[in-house]
Amino acid sequence: MSRKEWLAISFFAIMLAGCAAPGPAKLYEGALRPAAETAMIRLPEQVQVMALDGQEQTGSLLQRGQLLAVLPGEHVFSLRYVELFQINSEEHEVVRSRQSALRFTAVAGHEYRIEMDKQGSLEVARKFAKDPKFRLVDESSGAVTESTAIKSYAEASLVDTITKAFDSSDSKTQGPTHLDLLKDVWGRASPEDRAGFRVWLDQQPK
Structure with missing residues (x-):
């Protein structure tokens, strides 16, 4: 890419940012x-x-440097790091990370x-x-x-489901074991979820 092309892209990016609608991006229905x-x-x-709660985001929601509005409660973000590095006047490289799942409980008000x-x-x-770590x-x-590092939206959803099940089990004095919960989640998981979980499991310390 020539320096002129790089400057042109930078100029239009600044113009688009300046024309962006004010206020937070609404990540809920209604x-x-x-x-x-x-x-x-x-x-x-x-x-x-x-993605948010397993639902892939498109369009303006993929823009960076935004303010997002979500409803109170538990959510899972699938996040990705993206940054452009100028190597010299003629070359640049865009670094894109694998995805990472961030599960959190949002409180109203x-x-x-998000930091890195x-x-x-x-x-x-x-x-x-x-x-990547966020x-x-x-x-x-x-x-x-x-x-937590992931490779797919389905994997983020499955990790979230298992974590919630563990949290629920830990809050009770009696109830199903973690193995029982894993078997139950596995039985209800889709083929994509199972494939994602196998990949995640292979990456865990033995």
Whole structure:
């Protein structure tokens, strides 16, 4: 890519950003709700939301550096790191990471921000892209939630289902074992979910 082409792309990107509609992107169905009834999540420029609660996002929701509005409750973001590095006046490289699942509980009226370590060089970014780590910080309490690496939206959904089942089991003095819960989830999982879980399981420490 020539320097002129690079400058032209940068110019149009700035123009599009300036024309973007103000206010948060609404990630829920139904009528617009007051800010006190939703949770606001701020994204850095280098992070894209690929899916929310297993539902793939498209169009404007793939833009970066946004403010998002979600309903209170448990959610799972599938996130991806994307950053452009200018190698020289003629060359550049766009680094895109694998996806990472971030499960969190949104509280109405709270504001959150998604963070990641700053990538100071192309080599560092390439390494980070292989195993990206994101953090969700509650602006009110300072509580931090960290992400888990995944390879598909289905895998994010399955990881979330299993985690919720474990949390439910841990809160009871008696009930099904973790093995029972795994068998139950496996029996209800789709072929895509099972394939995603096998990949995730292979990556876990033995």
